[in-house]
Amino acid sequence: MTFQRASGILLHPTCLPSQFGIGDLGQPAYAFVDFLERSGQKLWQILPLGPTGYEHSPYIMNFSTFAGNPLMISLEQLAEDGLLNSEELTPLPSDADSRYARVDFAQVIPHKYGLLKTAFDRFQQLPSSPDYETFCQEQSWWLDDFVLFMALLEAHDYKPWNQWEPALARREPAALQAHAEALQEQVTFHRFLQFTFFKQWAKLRAYANQKAIQIVGDVSIYVCHNSADVWAAPDMFKLDPDTFDPAFMAGVPPDYFSATGQLWGNPVYDWDKMEQTNFKWWIDRFRATLLYVDIVRIDHFRGFEAYWQVPGGETTAMNGEWIKGPDAKFFEALKAAIGSLPVMAEDLGIITPEVELLRDRFEFPGMRILQFAFGGGADNAYLPHNYVSNCVVYPGTHDNDTAIGWWHTASENEKYHVAQYLGYDSPDQVHSINWEFIRLALASVADLAIIPLQDLLDLDGKARMNDPRYNDGQWRWRFTDASLLSPELSDRLLKLTHLYRR
Template sequence: MSFQRASGVLLHPTSLPSPHGIGDLGQSAYEFIDFLERSGQTLWQILPLGPTGYEHSPYTMNFSAFAGNPLMISLERLAEDGLLDAGSLSPLPDSNPNRVEFDRVIPYKDEYLQQAFERFRDTLEGDRKSRYDRFCQEQAWWLDDFVLFMALLEANQGKSWSQWERPIAERQPEALKAQTEALKERIDFQRFMQFKFFEQWTDLRQYANQKNIQIIGDVSIYVCHNSADVWAHPKLFKLDPETLESAFIAGVPPDYFSATGQLWGNPVYDWDACRQNNYDWWIQRFQATLQYVDLVRVDHFRAFESYWEVPGDEETAMNGEWIPGPGDEFFKALNDRLGSLPILAEDLGIITPEVEALRDRFDFPGMKILMFAFAGGPENTHLPHYYPQNCIVYSGTHDNDTALGWWNRAGAEEKQFLAKYLGYGSVDEVEEINWVLIRTALATVANSAIIPLQDIFGLDNSGRMNDPSVIPGNWRWRYGSSDQLSVDHQQRLLDLTKLYSR
């Protein structure tokens, strides 16, 4: 479906400022929404909200495609609910206010969340109990599996579910019943955290919607092997029946980002099994996502047409092959069950005419990246003169360097082409490249334009969120204070937004 002409900002909630070491759903999130409103923006794009594991990637290492990340729960909001004493909240000292130090944040926040749970459990009555019971009942279809999985993961010292005792790994009913009784308190703790996460998130989304701001959520096509999703629905994935490990894993072949490709490590789907199940699990994913966001970006859209499958014992993504995806049938099933959906297609990478045809048959907007536009000459389809209206243009995404970081590393030929294309007399005349790309994005015919907050701030490579060619150290950037959302940033963005009818 096509979207109205609009613009917005890309920022994951963990990148918000907070005295507790990681961005959360408290005051700074509301201040960010106020900034969006004042600067004329009507879109806020986020990354997947799920709880993360190893290296904290919200795309490849999430414990659930349905759950929320408890690290985003605002401690101040818990105090407002009477579940913590506001005076007892001690800030987590920052060694670097622009980085999330997960190894420090996790035990710090867990202690407060445990305290809040104990008070919640002791005061569960009246309206609070009614809201909690309603949440647990309405979300039971994914919540019950998830909270048991997380309690079992903790009881097994973080070992992958495929290494648990076989009766539990295979979900034998008697074994699950026994564990559910034995781990009741830890299960209840997990259920409490999901309740508070989604309560806080729902309040925040309603605040955004009241200010005419829609939230673009993200459905990552793959899920982590060590997740409640794969443990609860193993037949939907290509697993080795003996070891229960991934027989085949996902990734992409060598490309712009990596000479050996990207080996993500996620199990690939058994699409025949998904089809036989009427795509129920997938349809529930979209239903769940649309409970909490307004628009859905489908990450790695091309895999629905064909996907790169690599044997599970490979160390790089080079020795894989393209396997047909579910294609039209899948999206027709979605439409039949849920109607026409507000889907955006992440169609970057190796895109074939077949992928473009699938995207266009369902009228999904694709993506254009300005940072990709100025290498390769006038035929580069990321150049604005190729854009259809039904697309989304970005200066860059969470997977790219910042505009300034890119410009500092760009070659002379690429810089010269940009200067010539945008009407400069020479490269020396190009100043504030971040605002050059912001202006160019907003001026295009693309219906939607999204700018990473780092580019509004004019940050260099230190503000990069993710480098897909490097596994350690990603997903940690955050800004230090809401004061950085300056009046100057607000006014410049507002002026350009008005100028280009966004």
């Protein structure tokens, strides 16, 4: 699918200002949509919205690919609904530097869940809500498994599901029924959280759509082993038949980000089994995603053509092999089931002609990253003069440093190449690399240009969202001063957006 020429901003909701230590779906999210509108932007790109586990990565450690993250629920909106009172909305301390704030999950989680539990207790005292009943019925195909999984996970101190008693791991109906009854309160609590999250998210998305702003959602190709997804459908994954541990793990071989590759640890799909069901699991996943976003960015798109498979027990991704994926058969089935596919393809890393052929066959725009463009020859595919129109250009993504952070660590060769490309005699004349990259992106022939908010705010590497070389301490950046989204910044971006017909 091709897209009309437009631009937008990359910002995960957790990065928004909030007095409760983490960005949410409350008033600052609506203010951000207003900022997008004032700035002439048509796209808001987010990361996956699911409930996160280890190290809070929204990509590889979600407890469900279908559920929403309760930490994004707006407590102020719960107060407006009469489920909390203003005296209970105790703020958490904020960081001194509002541009480089960090989510302190150790503080946020107990504080926020305590208030969510209070709201739930009051919700239970109210007459039955038709909206709640409708949500539970319509979403029961994934919701029932998820809420029971979360209640069981908590009851087992978050041990992986394959370490629970065998009857639960193997989903024997009598065991599931008995535990569902014993854990009814927690099961219902998680239903309430999901209803509340998607109620608030649907309202926010509708607000954006009314302003002609589309949400670009992110689908990670893999799911977490310790998730409701794998527990509910183990036959769809390559697992050890006795232990249910991953028989093979996902990752990528050594690349730009890591000399030993990236070992994600997720189980890989049993694509033969999936094909026997006409890819029903994946079709359901896309349908669910498109209920809540307008455009789907497929993370690690190349895994559909061939994927890097590492034997279970390995500690790095080096000893893996490429395995053929479902290729065009999957997307043909998806297109037949859904129709037009509003998809962007994350085609970074080791990309072969076969991956490009698959991407182009379905007219999915690929990605171009300006931070990858410099220091080599004029034929570098990431240099703007080599772009095709059907692509998406970024100064950098959530996995890259900010433009300023990149500039501080770039080689002299890269800096001189940038200077020459921009028409300067030396790197000393390049004073605002972030705005130079923003201009390059917006001016390019790429149909879509998406700018990380950190680059618009002139932030250095301390505002990086994720560094794939490390697990600890990622996914925490946020800003806490709403006035940073100033009229002056809107005007500056709007002028460039109009200048380059975005």
